[in-house]
Amino acid sequence: MNAEIVAAGTELVLGERINTNSAYLAVQLAEIGVTPVLHTIVGDDEEAFVAVLKRAVKESDLVIITGGIGPTLDDITRQTAARVAGVPLVRDAKALERIEGLFRSWGREMKPSNAVQADFPKGAAVIDNPRGTAPGFRMRVEKCEIVVLPGVPSEMKAMWEASVRPTLVGASGEAIVAKSINCFGAGESDITEAIKDMMAPGRNPLVGDTAEDAVIKVRVRARAGTYDEAVGLIEDDMAEVRSRLGQLVFGQDDDTLESVVGGLLISRGLTIAVAESCTGGLVSKRLTDISGISAAFIQGIVAYSNASKTALLGVAPKLIADFGAVSEPVARAMAEGARKSAGADYGISVTGIAGPTGGTPEKPVGLVHVAVASRRGTTCRELRLRGDRAQIRDRAAKHLLNILRLDILSGD
């Protein structure tokens, strides 16, 4: 069973907004065995939209459209779908009542323009929108099912989950399950070298990889008659990949370095204090992204100036004068000072030159020192990072979290 995913919106086709709906739906479809073969973005040009949809219903078993069902003149998905189906638009009394009720509940008057959101191609089934005013709809055109959802991601996802996904599960007669094993600390080529025999094209499971912001995700994707069979197929490969890559593996699927480290701290009852210079709060921010981290995270200090390093972390001014703020002795003193001042199990630190200015021949942009202090001593590491300011800060934070992860695990 094949699907095309269409996103409607002039702001999308003009590049003013990034389309994330189609990727979300693609992952969802693949999980239930529907193969996404094409994504299309089209603007509010009705002729172009009609042409896309006429072609799509011929080529695919399922077409999911997001967007273009708001109340404004450039919302043309309703009439486009009606034209392709060769039916008129008709107003749905129940849907209209629901929209009017929503406005009443907000204490606002419904503008007449909002009534068009209750218009649907004749014969279409309405899909309730529990989070907004624009209902979706679904209809059959020849052998193809068309499903129309709003462009607002939160509304689209809620409607997909509640009303569309359940009706499609099992419809394709097969399932594709994909899982990823997430790695950090080596380059993409080193990782693929270790598993290249598993990456042969056409193999089932299919093993591949993607690299994004220095995190390498090894993906194992299996196709089978049922979801359970597909899961069974990937389990051996997942174990093999994990065993070959060892400590480079920090988690799987949606795991991030911070979610894994946060989980380790919380589950082991460990506390932490953070001292940052060049990352400017990014390490603390990432750790506190994790719900429940208040059990572990005591405090973070962004000691951007040298005076702050001394006043807040107790770094001796002589250390800074002798070695410079970006140096192993200062990173060590920051981590140990952070640990001591908070009375935490762990103190971690990062100091470096994120650029674009501030580099020297001896201490170039990208030079970063990180340190992890615990009762078992202090681990320091010098990093030489490439990229722009944002990339250097990102990589520095990731390396620090990864060294902390390995340190926690080594204490087991």
Next chain:
Amino acid sequence: MNAEIVAAGTELVLGERINTNSAYLAVQLAEIGVTPVLHTIVGDDEEAFVAVLKRAVKESDLVIITGGIGPTLDDITRQTAARVAGVPLVRDAKALERIEGLFRSWGREMKPSNAVQADFPKGAAVIDNPRGTAPGFRMRVEKCEIVVLPGVPSEMKAMWEASVRPTLVGASGEAIVAKSINCFGAGESDITEAIKDMMAPGRNPLVGDTAEDAVIKVRVRARAGTYDEAVGLIEDDMAEVRSRLGQLVFGQDDDTLESVVGGLLISRGLTIAVAESCTGGLVSKRLTDISGISAAFIQGIVAYSNASKTALLGVAPKLIADFGAVSEPVARAMAEGARKSAGADYGISVTGIAGPTGGTPEKPVGLVHVAVASRRGTTCRELRLRGDRAQIRDRAAKHLLNILRLDILSGD
């Protein structure tokens, strides 16, 4: 002059990676008067790719393809373009030499598989890739020009800028210029209400808006014979929008609240210290995203625990006991403590309940107090924010930065 933008990659069509290349190219094309009418994403299915490209060259004057020109088996853009043009692939000796030279300069041996990156449809012009091993190419098929660039965004953008954009400027005979005026502090409907007469469809300039993460961008887009004429057309509208929206406007185009606030601090020689609880370092992180901020940013303190609020910011334990950590008195004490301990011109603070847990009937998830302290006194604000943990943290940081912005401006 119309264009279709095609992104090739199985990881894109399966939704495992978000496509940002097409949006980048769409904005670039619109600026030089080429209208993007369709974006398509296709995987490594050669028949599907051929069908897309055959249709695209009939419908558009220009087709830009990104991706699928790497060395692996699933990189099929070269042969697809050759099939659609009806020509064979031929190896380009100069391109091959350049790829071999790159590997030599890295001290690595070129694998035989990399040689396919020097294969091009016969008659195509090679586009140098200054940042990677995969050269692009361009060719004419019937009345359509096809331009092929790599999928790696940094390589694609460098090649677009250096080799493609300059050859297309002026080719369309018209220019579209779009600028945005960035607003914060009011809902989308309040903002559009103030400018609704300017938002009439078909008007030139066309005025529209997009909302993303509580920032409303009012876009003014003009079409004219030349770039300069189009710029002239939008200037009056830009001034009118700014005058109607007043203090809600914080900047334009790529300006963010932090870049604007950072710029204000640096240009006025003001210093700042940050005290955060629920945002966990996000405010400090955003301010230190700005290159050159070290002149203004002294330190940030993430006082997550009550003990840290007392030890690092001097918040009286009785204040926390009497009013709770999430309260106006504690926000005020945090901001004033941050200012004092750093000796800064400004101390700013945020304390709140980001959720999903920790809320009570009196202090629900989303309750946030922010404060801005300066020599002119302390401004406090209570916020009631909606959304998930990440959204509440994001909005809290934005409100705080915006209040700081207004405070700095009010001191003029």
